[in-house]
Amino acid sequence: MNLNDKIRTIPHWPTEGIMFKDITTLLQDPEAFRETCNQLHDRYKNMKIDKVVGIDARGFIFGAVLAYQLGVGFIPVRKKGKLPFKTISQEYTLEYGENIIEIHKDAIEEKEKVLIVDDLIATGGTISATVKLVEMLGGEVVECAFIVEIPDLKGREKIKGYKIFTLTGFEGE
Ligand code: AMP
Secondary structure, three states, X not given: OOHXXXXXXEEXXXXXXXXXXXXXXXXXXHHHHHHHHHHHHHHHOXXXXXXXXXXXXXXXXXXHHHHHHHOOEEEEEEEOOOOOOOEEEEEEEEOOEEEEEEEEOOOOOOOOEEXXXXXXXXXXXXXXXXXXXXXXXXXXXXXXXXEEEOHHHOHHHXXXXXXXXEEEEOOOO
């Protein structure tokens, strides 16, 4: 199955010049959704992952399914002001803006092996900030997994030294 065909592109959303990759079309296709989740599970089932961290909001969908499949805990990294307990936070810029993300202080223990999941890597700002949060809590980032990559935006360069895994990519957009 070609996952690219299941992802819809919305030009100039949320702002002029952005080619937004809309994964809701993949989610509403049961075979494509299952195939996506199973591909991630196949990759990580034999790695010793202690926790899956999912990034607000689309990373929650794939990250939570994967944590369930792996039988490990799921940790949400959320936009500022959403987490109710004590948090640490990190500012970042992404393809179409800037923001602050947070994680609960007690979410990860020292030396735990963490897999981070999001729907898409563009400029790499969001994942870099998430890696910092995980490391501030003492976690070890095993890999960062994405459904989609936009290689022209060179997100991998922003996060050099960490392993990046992507299921599909859109070149030249
Ligand atoms: P970045 O920090 O630039 O790598 O942006 C990645 C984050 O912003 C992810 O959480 C994506 O969901 C979202 N994002 C950035 N650019 C796009 C895009 N072109 N299409 C869909 N989501 C995007």
